[in-house]
Amino acid sequence: MARIVxxxxxxxxxxxxxxxxVARHVEREIKxxxxxxVVVSAMAGETNRLxxxxxDASPLHDAREYDAIVSSGENVTxxxxxxxxxxxxxxxxxWQGWQIKTRTDDAHxxxxxxxxxxxxxxxxxxQGQVAVIAGFQGISSMNRITTLGRGGSDTTAVAMAAALKAxxxxxxxxxxxxxxxxxxxxxxxxxxxRVSHEEMLEMASLGAKVLHVRSVELAMxxxxxxxxxxxxxxxALPPEGTLxxxxxxxxxxxxxxxxxxAKDEAQVxxxxxxxxxxxxxxxxxxxxxxxxxxxxxxxxxxxxxxxTDITFTIPExxxxxxxxxxxxxxxxxxxxxxxxxxxxxxxxVIGIGMRSHAGVAATAxxxxxxxxxxxxxxxxxxxxxxxxxxxAYTELAVRTxxxxxxxxKAAA
Amino acid sequence: MARIVxxxxxxxxxxxxxxxxVARHVEREIKxxxxxxVVVSAMAGETNRLxxxxxDASPLHDAREYDAIVSSGENVTxxxxxxxxxxxxxxxxxWQGWQIKTRTDDAHxxxxxxxxxxxxxxxxxxQGQVAVIAGFQGISSMNRITTLGRGGSDTTAVAMAAALKAxxxxxxxxxxxxxxxxxxxxxxxxxxxRVSHEEMLEMASLGAKVLHVRSVELAMxxxxxxxxxxxxxxxALPPEGTLxxxxxxxxxxxxxxxxxxAKDEAQVxxxxxxxxxxxxxxxxxxxxxxxxxxxxxxxxxxxxxxxTDITFTIPExxxxxxxxxxxxxxxxxxxxxxxxxxxxxxxxVIGIGMRSHAGVAATAxxxxxxxxxxxxxxxxxxxxxxxxxxxAYTELAVRTxxxxxxxxKAAA
Numbered sequence: 001m002a003r004i005v006x007x008x009x010x011x012x013x014x015x016x017x018x019x020x021x022v023a024r025h026v027e028r029e030i031k032x033x034x035x036x037x038v039v040v041s042a043m044a045g046e047t048n049r050l051x052x053x054x055x056d057a058s059p060l061h062d063a064r065e066y067d068a069i070v071s072s073g074e075n076v077t078x079x080x081x082x083x084x085x086x087x088x089x090x091x092x093x094x095w096q097g098w099q100i101k102t103r104t105d106d107a108h109x110x111x112x113x114x115x116x117x118x119x120x121x122x123x124x125x126x127q128g129q130v131a132v133i134a135g136f137q138g139i140s141s142m143n144r145i146t147t148l149g150r151g152g153s154d155t156t157a158v159a160m161a162a163a164l165k166a167x168x169x170x171x172x173x174x175x176x177x178x179x180x181x182x183x184x185x186x187x188x189x190x191x192x193x194r195v196s197h198e199e200m201l202e203m204a205s206l207g208a209k210v211l212h213v214r215s216v217e218l219a220m221x222x223x224x225x226x227x228x229x230x231x232x233x234x235x236a237l238p239p240e241g242t243l244x245x246x247x248x249x250x251x252x253x254x255x256x257x258x259x260x261x262a263k264d265e266a267q268v269x270x271x272x273x274x275x276x277x278x279x280x281x282x283x284x285x286x287x288x289x290x291x292x293x294x295x296x297x298x299x300x301x302x303x304x305x306x307x308t309d310i311t312f313t314i315p316e317x318x319x320x321x322x323x324x325x326x327x328x329x330x331x332x333x334x335x336x337x338x339x340x341x342x343x344x345x346x347x348x349v350i351g352i353g354m355r356s357h358a359g360v361a362a363t364a365x366x367x368x369x370x371x372x373x374x375x376x377x378x379x380x381x382x383x384x385x386x387x388x389x390x391x392a393y394t395e396l397a398v399r400t401x402x403x404x405x406x407x408x409k410a411a412a
Numbered sequence: 413m414a415r416i417v418x419x420x421x422x423x424x425x426x427x428x429x430x431x432x433x434v435a436r437h438v439e440r441e442i443k444x445x446x447x448x449x450v451v452v453s454a455m456a457g458e459t460n461r462l463x464x465x466x467x468d469a470s471p472l473h474d475a476r477e478y479d480a481i482v483s484s485g486e487n488v489t490x491x492x493x494x495x496x497x498x499x500x501x502x503x504x505x506x507w508q509g510w511q512i513k514t515r516t517d518d519a520h521x522x523x524x525x526x527x528x529x530x531x532x533x534x535x536x537x538x539q540g541q542v543a544v545i546a547g548f549q550g551i552s553s554m555n556r557i558t559t560l561g562r563g564g565s566d567t568t569a570v571a572m573a574a575a576l577k578a579x580x581x582x583x584x585x586x587x588x589x590x591x592x593x594x595x596x597x598x599x600x601x602x603x604x605x606r607v608s609h610e611e612m613l614e615m616a617s618l619g620a621k622v623l624h625v626r627s628v629e630l631a632m633x634x635x636x637x638x639x640x641x642x643x644x645x646x647x648a649l650p651p652e653g654t655l656x657x658x659x660x661x662x663x664x665x666x667x668x669x670x671x672x673x674a675k676d677e678a679q680v681x682x683x684x685x686x687x688x689x690x691x692x693x694x695x696x697x698x699x700x701x702x703x704x705x706x707x708x709x710x711x712x713x714x715x716x717x718x719x720t721d722i723t724f725t726i727p728e729x730x731x732x733x734x735x736x737x738x739x740x741x742x743x744x745x746x747x748x749x750x751x752x753x754x755x756x757x758x759x760x761v762i763g764i765g766m767r768s769h770a771g772v773a774a775t776a777x778x779x780x781x782x783x784x785x786x787x788x789x790x791x792x793x794x795x796x797x798x799x800x801x802x803x804a805y806t807e808l809a810v811r812t813x814x815x816x817x818x819x820x821k822a823a824a
Contacts, residue, residue, distance in 0.1 A: 069491035079481035087470035
């Protein structure tokens with residue numbers, strides 16, 4: 001017997017047929033003697049409909065009212081799944097954020113979960129009742145409804161698993177696990193049976209869409225094992241997918257686990273900036289004030305040492321705003337010109353084994369050079385190497401790196 | 413300065429344009445220096461959509477889950493109205509049932525309000541903040557969401573007015589008040605400037621659709637003055653409509669206030685029932701057990717005194733079920749045959765002045781007889797007379813009674 005949290009996203013509960021399919025997944029776990037809490041998202045399209053209503057009501061709407069409105073989508077799904085489970089003879093009830101006291105901070109629209117009062121749920125689970133929990137929502141210190149932002153239902157599921165001390169948190173989605181890279185680009189991409197929380201965190205940060213960064217962080221902090229699996233698989237069979245767990249000694253550490261890419265970045269270069277102390281602060285201070293996240297930063301010394309070039313990347317959505325912010329500071333910064341480019345991609349090599357293997361980065365640089373792919377910027381961490389390149393080379397770069405690190409199926 | 417509860421139904425908040433119109437009604441009251449709480453229904457069609465989802469999930473769905481699902485419609489409207497008010501520079505926030513502790517009994521789908529914790533609302537109103545309250549919903553003793561059944565948002569508004577000790581409860585609807593009868597039938601029907609709670613209760617019970625019986629009961633018990641007015645009137649002008657108040661000595665008591673009719677009844681006659689003690693219980697016991705409300709009852713003695721005919725009316729929706737229930741008891745009851753008729757209408761004459769005027773019923777009977785309208789059954793109370801007739805005569809009977817009691821405009 002295990003205690004399991006199962007999470008189903010919007011496409012997995014898109015209509016009543018899909019919800020009935022979810023119920024069959026739940027039925028399998030109940031029949032296996034497990035205790036089950038299910039976290040659900042809004043039916044696909046519903047959150048967008050509600051967001052559009054808020055926007056039409058007023059472009060500058062109150063985030064607290066936005067949260068009160070959009071959270072209703074999850075309320076509907078949780079009730080419907082409870083009804084369907086009951087119709088199959090499975091004891092079930094729905095729970096909204098305020099009913100299980102999912103306390104969050106007051107950051108409406110992107111709140112963080114502080115605590116969940118799981119006592120009553122544990123009692124119900126022990127009685128064999130399935131708890132169907134509306135994901136994505138909580139309550140603030142003022143007893144107002146909050147929502148957890150993008151990937152919010154994943155976060156609810158992981159937080160719930162931590163609060164319930166669950167044995168497993170199964171995230172059902174429209175893919176059947178985490179791959180060595182995007183299978184749409186590399187046909188020979190392999191599903192990873194297991195990755196560490198740390199690797200998954202890098203992968204999520206670097207463009208892999210399967211899990212949101214915040215839910216992975218939470219899983220890492222609370223050491224929650226997360227299984228990413230597909231809701232489209234046969235509900236009669238136990239789920240197969242990728243298990244994301246704490247790093248374990250007996251894990252066969254491959255040097256490189258996966259290749260990720262992110263197309264939603266843009267590059268900005270300031271040419272001929274006077275190379276004086278504090279120049280970095282002068283450039284990045286105004287961007288930070290405008291709420292623009294800067295990712296990769298490269299600073300070059302110019303030939304005569306009096307001026308420098310600064311290159312950095314930002315989210316593509318903030319591109320126009322970033323250029324305007326910098327232009328407004330032109331006199332203060334005294335740069336020569338701004339060069340911007342939206343046609344860039346960040347390709348990353350990730351692997352926990354890098355820590356103990358030398359030459360991993362050099363392998364990547366050589367492979368890309370052999371393909372004549374120009375590297376515009378580089379950042380590295382203990383377990384990843386990211387390079388910024390022309391987006392036209394995305395597929396070529398991903399395939400090249402996937403192959404050079406032996407990730408293709410044949411090499412498995 | 414007054415403290416006002418304003419209530420807007422589904423057609424009054426059908427889309428964002430209508431919600432903006434509602435906001436202008438609220439703005440007028442705020443500008444007049446009043447404290448305002450607004451109760452809103454779900455956007456027209458939304459509750460039906462959610463009810464259909466429940467029904468599709470399972471025909472025999474859990475009433476508790478049904479309530480959790482359908483209450484989400486009001487959550488959306490209350491948030492949207494708060495956003496629109498804020499965009500007009502009016503301080504406002506939305507409140508859901510659990511946030512103001514609208515405690516109800518546990519009768520899911522048709523719960524009754526026991527109490528509302530209005531302290532925090534009173535504080536906010538005094539600060540000039542508009543409270544936008546999701547109608548139709550409350551919470552049970554188990555902290556589950558309940559809904560109040562048909563006319564639920566009216567009930568929320570009246571209960572809120574009682575809890576807030578409001579000076580007025582303005583019910584905005586798609587008609588501009590309570591009429592002497594249905595203006596679609598009688599062109600000369602007049603809007604009543606004022607009716608007593610008691611009269612309104614009879615009118616609501618007897619087919620007038622403008623207010624639900626339960627909200628009128630609540631208004632009567634708590635002596636809440638209710639103004640029925642139109643959300644389609646110019647929002648710049650103070651509302652005009654019908655004021656429903658406690659009976660007052662200075663009220664000019666017209667003998668008859670209005671003529672109501674209800675088409676949703678069906679007639680059942682049991683012929684040749686053995687006229688023995690307890691026969692009424694034998695007939696009506698099984699119907700009560702089946703949850704079928706019996707309205708008018710007439711029992712005739714047959715010629716030789718050994719058998720009797722029993723005629724009664726029931727909601728048309730229960731007609732087939734009632735016949736089946738009685739047929740199942742045929743051996744026990746020993747009746748001759750069942751005669752049923754769905755083409756009947758109950759026409760009622762209502763007026764608080766009847767109590768002090770003799771001959772009011774006789775006037776009705778004579779007028780109907782002169783038009784050759786056959787009366788099938790009669791029931792009376794202190795302030796109303798109801799007759800059951802063929803539905804083909806509905807319009808003729810309503811016009812005849814409206815005229816004979818001097819309710820036509822010319823007579824005003």
